[in-house]
Amino acid sequence: MLCKRIIPCLDVKDGRVVKGTNFINLIDAGSPVELAERYSKEGADELVFLDITASSEKRKTLVELVKDVAKAIRIPFTVGGGISELSDIELLLKAGADKVSLNSSIVKNPELITKASRQFGSQAVVAAIDVKYNGTEYKVYIKGGREETDLIGMEWCKRVAELGAGEILLTSMDRDGTKEGYDLKFLKELSSVVSVPVIASGGAGKKEDFLSAFKDANVDACLAASLFHFNILPIKDLKYYLKENNVAVRI
Numbered sequence: 001m002l003c004k005r006i007i008p009c010l011d012v013k014d015g016r017v018v019k020g021t022n023f024i025n026l027i028d029a030g031s032p033v034e035l036a037e038r039y040s041k042e043g044a045d046e047l048v049f050l051d052i053t054a055s056s057e058k059r060k061t062l063v064e065l066v067k068d069v070a071k072a073i074r075i076p077f078t079v080g081g082g083i084s085e086l087s088d089i090e091l092l093l094k095a096g097a098d099k100v101s102l103n104s105s106i107v108k109n110p111e112l113i114t115k116a117s118r119q120f121g122s123q124a125v126v127a128a129i130d131v132k133y134n135g136t137e138y139k140v141y142i143k144g145g146r147e148e149t150d151l152i153g154m155e156w157c158k159r160v161a162e163l164g165a166g167e168i169l170l171t172s173m174d175r176d177g178t179k180e181g182y183d184l185k186f187l188k189e190l191s192s193v194v195s196v197p198v199i200a201s202g203g204a205g206k207k208e209d210f211l212s213a214f215k216d217a218n219v220d221a222c223l224a225a226s227l228f229h230f231n232i233l234p235i236k237d238l239k240y241y242l243k244e245n246n247v248a249v250r251i
Contacts, residue, residue, distance in 0.1 A: 003250045004214050004242070005045035005221035006235055007199065008228045010035060011052045012081075015065060018052070019226045022145075022176050029229040033068045039228065040073035042235045045250060047073060048169070048223060050101065050128075051081025052144045063095050070096020078126055078169075084109075089116055093124065101169060103128040104142035107149055107156075110163055117164035126199075127165035129157055131186070132173040138186060145173055154189065161194040168194060169223065172202035177226060179205025187217035199223050207233065207241045214247050 010017045010032050017035055018026040029035070036047055049069060051062055066079050079092050080101025089100050100120075106113050106127060117125045130145050131138040131153035138153030157168055170190060172183040182200045191198050197220035200213045204224040213219050227233040239249045 001248050002220070003045070003248045004219075005199075006043075006210070006238060006249070007046045007048055007221050007223040008035070008039045008044050008235070009048045009050065009201065009223050009225045010069075011050050011225060012062065012065070013051075013053050015062065017229065019177065019229060022173060022178070029226070032065060033072050035229065036069045037072040039235065040075050043239060043251070044075055044228075044235055045221070046076040046078065048078045048080070048101065049097075051079075053081075063091060066092060066095045066097060080126070080128055085112070086115060086119060089120060089124075093120065099124045099126050099166075101126045101128040102165075103130065106160065106163075107140065107142050107151065110159070113160055113163040113165050117166065122164050122166035125165050126167045126169050127157075127160035128169040128171070129153065129160070130171045130173055141173060153186065154193070157190055158193055161196045165196060167197045167199060167220075169199040169201055171223075175203025176201075178203055179227075181205060181209040182213045182217065182219075182222070184212055184217045187213060187219055191218040197221065207238055210238060211242060211245055211247065214242070215245075 017029040017032050019029045076098040078099040078101050079097040084105040130141045140149045140151035140156050175183055180203050182203045187200050199221040200219040201223040210222045213222050242249050
């Protein structure tokens with residue numbers, strides 16, 4: 001049985017880790033390198049680094065910062081933000097990333113998923129999808145949640161898997177930073193219709209939220225930020241709790 005993964009997320013703006021609610025009202029959470037090193041030592045399974053304003057500012061990811069983070073950790077490392085072509089992916093993988101997270105660029109150019117998975121392997125390609133419920137359906141947003149698209153959430157998730165994405169990182173914008181729990185309804189359906197691993201993001205507030213995502217929605221990994229950044233829930237405590245509740249995790 002594959003172990004379920006716990007993944008801290010570093011949302012980076014102007015070289016600092018930030019955290020907000022519903023993608024707005026950002027507050028400083030510390031140094032990316034220091035937090036990354038801490039999580040590596042505390043037992044995180046992977047780390048996600050998202051340069052959250054790279055796409056909206058039409059610039060590339062902060063490569064030097066990626067190199068510094070890669071040197072500080074001993075766990076798999078996913079990087080996203082401002083990636084629009086294969087050369088960007090190659091540069092980040094050479095800088096120390098194990099995977100890249102593609103979001104805005106694949107909405108504009110879906111073929112990038114297929115080309116990237118062929119050149120670098122599907123295991124290195126994560127499709128990051130931000131969804132928001134409008135009362136009728138889940139719509140896909142890009143540019144750090146700033147721009148609504150015409151895409152429907154579940155349909156886009158199925159398509160990126162078909163195009164060759166190795167994983168789906170699904171963030172509920174409605175739950176982001178609220179600590180009200182993951183969007184189990186969407187995640188449960190998603191896990192049942194795609195064959196690639198699903199990472200749940202947006203809404204973790206307590207240990208039980210992770211357990212529900214793993215048990216009820218059958219996700220492969222849970223991502224969280226503020227709970228870990230501000231020492232509300234230590235990763236080791238979370239993992240022991242999950243193990244006690246019959247979730248396979250790496251201790």
